[in-house]
Amino acid sequence: MGNEDHVQDELDRLGRNVAETGERVAAVVGRTGPIIGQAASGDNAISVSVSPGGMLRAVDIKPAVLGRHPDEVAREVVRLAAQATKIANSRMHSSLRQVMSPNAAKSLTDLGMPDEPIPRDRDDDEFGGVLS
Numbered sequence: 001m002g003n004e005d006h007v008q009d010e011l012d013r014l015g016r017n018v019a020e021t022g023e024r025v026a027a028v029v030g031r032t033g034p035i036i037g038q039a040a041s042g043d044n045a046i047s048v049s050v051s052p053g054g055m056l057r058a059v060d061i062k063p064a065v066l067g068r069h070p071d072e073v074a075r076e077v078v079r080l081a082a083q084a085t086k087i088a089n090s091r092m093h094s095s096l097r098q099v100m101s102p103n104a105a106k107s108l109t110d111l112g113m114p115d116e117p118i119p120r121d122r123d124d125d126e127f128g129g130v131l132s
Contacts, residue, residue: 036088046080047060051088052091052092054112093108093115
């Protein structure tokens with residue numbers, strides 16, 4: 001067997017491994033639904049939903065917030081998005097841990113989706129943070 005055959009066999013094996021992992025991940029997501037993280041201000045006037053990695057899915061701002069300074073609202077949206085991202089990343093790692101190898105999980109971390117502890121303490125800011 002030549003070196004080229006060995007390389008092709010290895011590529012084929014890796015391709016099958018990726019396809020099988022993809023099928024297992026799809027099965028988990030099919031059972032659990034989309035993996036998202038949500039965070040809301042203490043008064044629920046602002047809420048944010050994100051996908052793992054932090055892509056915004058939804059930002060809900062109640063009319064009562066519109067009287068606040070835009071910079072204050074923007075800071076709160078960014079803070080909530082960061083919290084929701086940690087939640088989404090943690091849920092993703094929890095859901096996929098059963099079907100992915102440790103190396104694949106490390107790859108998620110390398111791609112900017114670490115499995116970080118979810119903060120449970122509230123900030124003493126004007127909005128107050130509540131995680132969901």
